[in-house]
Amino acid sequence: MNVAGPITAMSVVERARRAAAVASKHADDVDVQGRFPAEAVEAMKGERLLGMQIPTACGGEGASTAEIAEVCSILGQACAAAGMVFAMHQIKLSSLVSHGQDAEWHQGFMRRVANEQLLVASATTEGGIGGNLRNSICALEVADGVARLEKDATVISYGRQADAIMVTSRSNPDAAASDQMMTVFVKGQYTLDQTHVWDTMGMRGTCSDGFLFKGEAPAEQVLPKPFAEIAAQSMLANSHILWSAVWYGIAADAVARAQAFVRGAARRAPGTVPPGALRLAEVSSDLQLVKSNVLSALQQYDAAQRDEDKLSSMGFAVAMNNVKIASSQTILSIINQCLLICGILGYKNGTPFSLSRHLRDAHSAQLMISNDRILGNTSTMLLVNKQDTSLLG
Structure with a gap:
């Protein structure tokens, strides 16, 4: 598919929502059939989202990590698989953008990604x-x-x-x-x-x-920089931030379904507080914690990109590792709470409140990369690196 042409003036969020609407229509079938979310990815290409991170000098939009994370979240709310495909693609592009701009071949390849909306694995x-x-x-x-x-x-x-x-x-x-x-x-x-x-x-x-x-x-x-630099300076932060944004999207949609369930119960019994209302308030707080976790990581990464030493530091690696651990663990609790709110209608497939796909997709979060491996790496770094306790980073 060649979608060369001028970038639409429509905002990134609007374009992402249009792609997400397509993804949502096919999400259950993608899950049941275990098939690639082809319709969603074609919609991403049509909205020119695959090349949004590519620098403007190479035909892209030079989108920020925050903008990319927002698209991950929007897609994650519609179809976790589609959101994760987009996130993994953008994680690879981050390495090209960060470490390939001075190499002629990689510049040309980035132009191809932006022009042809190539999908990178x-x-x-x-x-x-x-x-x-x-x-x-x-x-x-x-x-x-x-x-x-x-x-x-x-x-x-x-x-x-x-x-x-x-x-x-x-x-x-x-x-x-x-x-x-x-x-x-x-x-x-x-x-x-x-x-x-x-x-x-x-x-x-x-x-x-x-x-x-x-x-x-x-x-x-071959990228001109050693992979050790690529991993520390682009892949680490982008992986943990963009994955967390997708996971936040899964949890956010689960909370939205639980909220719709509670509202429906309230309408059926005016003047009473539905049984799930208190649990909904609690889960709303947990969802805000995940959001705050991602936003904090975005701010830390933005600051670190202006200081290469900080970007490669143990303190920054610990902070990004903690983002991944916290997000991947918390979303499971959130979705499980939503399942308790929606009850049997959340447990059953094919209802407006179904949460089976959300819960199963969310279980992957602790495994990619294994939380135990990340915690092991973090514990080693904390033996020699002081924990950052500043609220201002």
Whole structure:
């Protein structure tokens, strides 16, 4: 699909809501069938949302992380899988925007993303290392200006539907596991042989199958900065913020359904307080905490981007890790409370108050990346880094 043309004057929020309306119509079917949210992604392309982060010099809109997070939230309220696809795509673009603007090939690729609304996927997970994206077994081999890579990628979200995949690997066959680079491979430069099927409790529409990835591309497609810098300075914050924005969207829609249920009960019995009203007030407070958590992270990231040392600091990493932990844990409590409010109508599928999809999708939050792994990393950093207790950051 080529959607080249002038960017609409319509606001980002309006465009996101139009795409979300499409996503909402198909959300249940995407979940039941475990299929890619094709209609929602086409709507995102039509609204030119996929390239919104690309700098204006490369044909994009130069959207801020806050604007992108808002779109994640809006889409998450309609279809968690669609919201997560958008978030993961934008997380990969953040690495290009932050670390590829001085490289000619990557500038051209960003222009293509903005012009053609290309969908970009990620291959960081690998067989034998679990979810530790900061280590690789596979190694990039570069000879005569050509980069070759073979990777046992146990998860590549929407890999078959992507127009390009950004892949991590050791920088060369003799490099240490943590000496990594990231390479952009565009469709036609790689093959995918499926090794795992994505048949899961929730987030079924992300189609995160496993593949044996084999790619060959000009060496100029390797990002010029080590992956350690990319992970610390762009991926860490964007992943935890944008994922949290999607999760907030799931919880927000659950609260909206619970509120509609309580209002309906109040109308049926004028003058009485419905049984779920008090619980609704409590869950509203919890939802506000998640929102505050995301907004605080956005402010911290904005401030850190003006200071590269701060961006790579342990204190900033701890703060971003805490954002992910808090958001992923709290939304489960919120949605479960909403389920208690809506009762059997929330438990059943096919009602205006159904919450099964929300609850199942939300359970993925603590697993991507595993909260236990993140807490382990945070505990190590806290052994040598003082906890930031300032309200002003």
